[in-house]
Amino acid sequence: MNQPSIIDEATRLRGQLPDGFRDGIVESLHNDAARIAETSVTEHGEGGRPTLDRLLDGALTHRVWGFAVMGLLFFAVFWFTISGAAGPSGLLSRLLVDYGHGQLHALVAPLHAPQWVTGLLLDGVYLSTAWVVAVMLPPMAIFFPLFTLLEDFGYLPRVAFNLDRLFAKAGAHGKQSLSMMMGYGCNAAGVTATRIIDSRRERLIAIVTNNFSICNGRWPTLILMGTIFIGALAPPALAGVVAAASVVTVAFLGVLVTLLVSWGLSRTVLRGHSSTYSLELPPYRPPKVWRTLYTSLIDRTLKVLRRAVVMAAPAGALVWTISNVTVADASIAAHLVNALDPLGWLLGLNGVILLAYLVAIPANEIIIPTILMLTLTLGPNLFGAQQGVMLELGTAQTHTVLVQAGGWTLLTAVNLMLFSLLHNPCSTTILTIWSETRSLKWTAVATLLPIALGFLVTGTTATVARLAGWA
Amino acid sequence: MPHTELPTPSVNPAPPTDPVCGTCALNHASQLLSLGVDVSGHDHVVALAGNPNTGKSTVFNALTGLRQHVGNWPGKTVIGAEGGFGYRDRRYKLVDLPGTYSLLSTSEDEDVARDFLVFGRPDVTVVVVDATRLQRNLNLVLQILQITDRVVLALNLVDEARRHGLSVDERHLARELGVPVVPMAARSRQGVPDLLETVERVALGTIATRARPVHHGDVRTERAVSELAHRIQREYPELTNTRWIALRLLEGDPGIERAVTDGTLGRLAAPAASTESFTDRSGKTHS
Amino acid sequence: MTTTLDRLRNGQTATVTALDVDGAERRRLMDLGVLPGTPIRVDRVSPLGDPTAYLVRGSVIALRRHQARGIHITVGQG
Known part of the structure; x- marks a missing residue:
């Protein structure tokens, strides 16, 4: 029996159907669903939303209070993170860096291993890993659970609701504000969080701009510069506030750059319609505190930390190697710093900073120790530093080292803060961008665009400052 | 919907098939494998579907003991997680499908979820629905029921529905849909034993499910x-x-x-009995 | 009174009469439960003026103004 194929039959039947039959199919499903739901659900009382939810929304999306609470909550999260992490970080640093490093040296001394082996493994790999753990673990162990609690409570969609108009004007998706905030903890996590955005175009915008959220690894640089260079300009009573304000200014600048770059991308290479937007404001749910602490510790903190450690170990080995391998009367590091110095000068930075950013691509956390170490070993040795060994100094000593041995000025500090905001993402983030986009082109854009902006901005500041005679 | 017999229960007395049957056209394990699901060591495959933000991941965690982070914003699970759990000597593979509002193929997520249900042919599909948004959730349920009727409806967030002054008549709902309904509050682990029991009974075919067809107005x-x-x-x-x-x-x-x-x-239309099981009664795998 | 959803004022309740959008946008709206016959109410307006959150079948859904413009409603029922 020779009958038409099923496909042909379908095509024939389709031809007989009215134009809007697809919508009709969807609608009959929805109508069925509505009918079943109506007969299955009984509403007691007045219905609608619980009073508590309405009251909370009234405050959290209020024209004045909404923004005030938003600012306050995020300030509180960062404040808890920064101040709460200081103690444990110091403790870990004493344990792992001061004590652990010395003990390890004492332990392997009887083995009489060649000096380059102990140097590479203990002074390079171990020390930088210990540094990253000490600097990163406490803030992340505080930041992620706090952020997760806000998320579980249902607050984040309200933030997206409050800020949507700004992102809409920038041609981006309203949910970009959520991945942006996630980026303040870790850019790699922020890039992954862009999955909540449906359209590829808007998701790419969110991915490319996520790096303008200052991640945990960069806060220490900003706080240190703010404290020893900018806070120091103010009378002692105000020093703390001025330092904090300078850090907040840079963070705010990051939001501005995010919106500007989103706007630029959505009007040029990523032009297109804004996708179907729908944001649900879910009911508030009391967070399960203990479970949240546990899951966010396991799921986010340790995962991010593991990646950072995996990245920091080779970086430490590299720093040690370039500081200790001598070629033509100087270490490789010295040659590199000399080569980078002219560009550094142009950007109001110096060769040491640029080299530090090169070796610290794996983990931004080691920027400051690397800068200190390179400055000390290449310049006059003030605190008895060994070649290629990272060390921790107090803020006063750090100031002395940078100004006396490194020749730093206020311009260097300001530009380092700007460069800390505007430079390539760390390698973990770059890998995450690649695995999320599977596009070499967009990974390259996300990597190179921030650094181009960084060169532009720091170069401009340096030129203006020099022309005006400030530096 | 013109119904044939309910699929044969998967306690399959037939001798184990060839271990290299991953390439054999009749084995639905090969279909699952091609969708990226390794079914070795499991007696049944259970798919977990549902709208975004219905507590699907919480149900997943409650069943598998995994601690996948669950956020309170819609659309967290994009790439489905997989996990396993055991219940009464049987091992189940649980596949978390992307949370979608519909299966009408308007996004990549919807395609992934739909392809899994159609071509992967899970033994049981648990659809997690939010009791406070039943209408919107039922739309997806009705679409899934058109694909498979081996469905268990996990009516989640009943505690929250109560807080909103809503109560759901789950027996009426079960009658309307033709599949078992299990009320749950997965966040506080209420209803998990019931869900396990019901999943087992649907997997073994001791509960007869019979989905009602959707008729089109036009x-x-x-x-x-x-x-x-x-x-x-x-x-x-x-x-x-x-x-x-x-x-x-x-x-x-x-x-x-x-x-x-x-x-x-x-290949999907091949006789159900030979495709439903990929392990023998002793639970030994031969995939 | 027949109008579009973007004209609905805070606290007013209306009934959806038609969806003047098509494709993915239309389906997404229906997925969210916005169908002809559905009662809809303004729950709150974003502090920056857009989007607006609507109460639809017990869920709160934020829609941007241009989307609301495509949803036809009659005011004063439901």
Whole structure:
């Protein structure tokens, strides 16, 4: 029996159907669903939303209070993170860096291993890993659970609701504000969080701009510069506030750059319609505190930390190697710093900073120790530093080292803060961008665009400052 | 929907098939494998579907003991997680599908979820629905029921519904849908034992599920669907979801058209008994 | 009174009469439960003026103004 194929039959039947039959199919499903739901659900009382939810929304999306609470909550999260992490970080640093490093040296001394082996493994790999753990673990162990609690409570969609108009004007998706905030903890996590955005175009915008959220690894640089260079300009009573304000200014600048770059991308290479937007404001749910602490510790903190450690170990080995391998009367590091110095000068930075950013691509956390170490070993040795060994100094000593041995000025500090905001993402983030986009082109854009902006901005500041005679 | 027999329970007394049957066209394990699911060591495959933000991941965690982070914003699970759990000597593979509002193929997520249900043919599909948003959730349930009727409805967030002054008549709902309904509050682990029990009974076929067909208001559409479904039924008498396939073909769904022309549909229509189980009674794997 | 959803004022309740959008946008709206016959109410307006959150079948859904413009409603029922 020779009958038409099923496909042909379908095509024939389709031809007989009215134009809007697809919508009709969807609608009959929805109508069925509505009918079943109506007969299955009984509403007691007045219905609608619980009073508590309405009251909370009234405050959290209020024209004045909404923004005030938003600012306050995020300030509180960062404040808890920064101040709460200081103690444990110091403790870990004493344990792992001061004590652990010395003990390890004492332990392997009887083995009489060649000096380059102990140097590479203990002074390079171990020390930088210990540094990253000490600097990163406490803030992340505080930041992620706090952020997760806000998320579980249902607050984040309200933030997206409050800020949507700004992102809409920038041609981006309203949910970009959520991945942006996630980026303040870790850019790699922020890039992954862009999955909540449906359209590829808007998701790419969110991915490319996520790096303008200052991640945990960069806060220490900003706080240190703010404290020893900018806070120091103010009378002692105000020093703390001025330092904090300078850090907040840079963070705010990051939001501005995010919106500007989103706007630029959505009007040029990523032009297109804004996708179907729908944001649900879910009911508030009391967070399960203990479970949240546990899951966010396991799921986010340790995962991010593991990646950072995996990245920091080779970086430490590299720093040690370039500081200790001598070629033509100087270490490789010295040659590199000399080569980078002219560009550094142009950007109001110096060769040491640029080299530090090169070796610290794996983990931004080691920027400051690397800068200190390179400055000390290449310049006059003030605190008895060994070649290629990272060390921790107090803020006063750090100031002395940078100004006396490194020749730093206020311009260097300001530009380092700007460069800390505007430079390539760390390698973990770059890998995450690649695995999320599977596009070499967009990974390259996300990597190179921030650094181009960084060169532009720091170069401009340096030129203006020099022309005006400030530096 | 013209119903054939309910699929044979998967306690399969037949001797184990060839271990290299991953390439054999009749084995639905190979279909699962091609969708990226390793089924070795499991007696049944359970799919977990549902709208975004219904507590699907919480149910997943409650069943598997995994601690996948669950956020309170819609659309967290994009790439489905997999996990396993055991219940009364049987091992289950749980596949978390992306949270979607619908399966009408308007996004990549919807395609992933739909392909898994159609071509992966899970033994049981648990659809997690939010009791406080039943209407919107039922839309997805009705679509899933057109594909498979081996469904358990996990009516989640009943505690929250109570807080909103809503109560759901789950017996009426079960009657309307033709599948068992388990009320749950997964965040506080309420209803998990009931869900496990019901999943087992649907997997073993001791609960007969019988999904009700969706009729289309428009007479012409209804006639076309029936006619095409009839035609498909003649060609593949073992297929249980002919009306749904007819509907997709009428809409010109490229994925389903491909499945018809390249023979995938024919393989799905192979007798159910030989495809339902990929482990023998002792639970030894031979995939 | 027949109008579009973007004209609905805070606290007013209306009934959806038609969806003047098509494609993915239309389906997404229906997925969210916005169908002809559905009662809809303004729950709150974003502090920056857009989007607006609507109460639809017990869920709160934020829609941007241009989307609301495509949803036809009659005011004063439901």
